[in-house]
Amino acid sequence: MRDGYRDITALVTGASKGLGRELALEPARRGARLVLPARSEDQLRELAARISGQHGGTDAEVIVADLATPQGPKQVLRELHQRDLSVDLLVNNAGIGSTGPFLDRPLEPQPRSVDVNIGGLPTLTHTIGAELVAHGSCGILTSSPRLNTGDSHQR
DSSP states (O other): OTTTTTTOEEEETTTTSHHHHHHHHHHHHTTOEEEEEESOHHHHHHHHHHHHHHTTTOOEEEEEOOTTSTHHHHHHHHHHHHTTOOOSEEEEOOOOOOOSOGGGSOSTHHHHHHIIIIIIHHHHHHHHHHHHHHTTOOOEEEOOOOOOSOOOOOO
16 A cells, blocks of 8 residues: 555645644655645654655655635645645645633634634635546545533633
């Protein structure tokens, strides 16, 4: 299975740490070329170097973009076009979730969570998904952030 993804380009959001990092390593292990968009350039470059070293020169493109901003998804799409990259597999892992009673948490990170989860990822999924369908191939995996189901305010 080492070469099963040899002609595949996989875009993995949120690959700079955690589950996203692991989700990026698997297609790399199978021979895929990777596109890694996230805010953390240093962490992405370290991951790209690790992938190249561990997987025999497998390419990993780094795109620095913040999916919580309106410009972030557009930046990713623009970079894909400028680098003449076509995505075969989209792995939506970027996401923000918080835990604990909503009213006990600061407000500031809450809108950012909505911006990533409801703004950035659907934009990429819609645009890249349409391209996948047009090319006759389709692969989209979406991982959800852990969300708190007990959001009542208790005292």
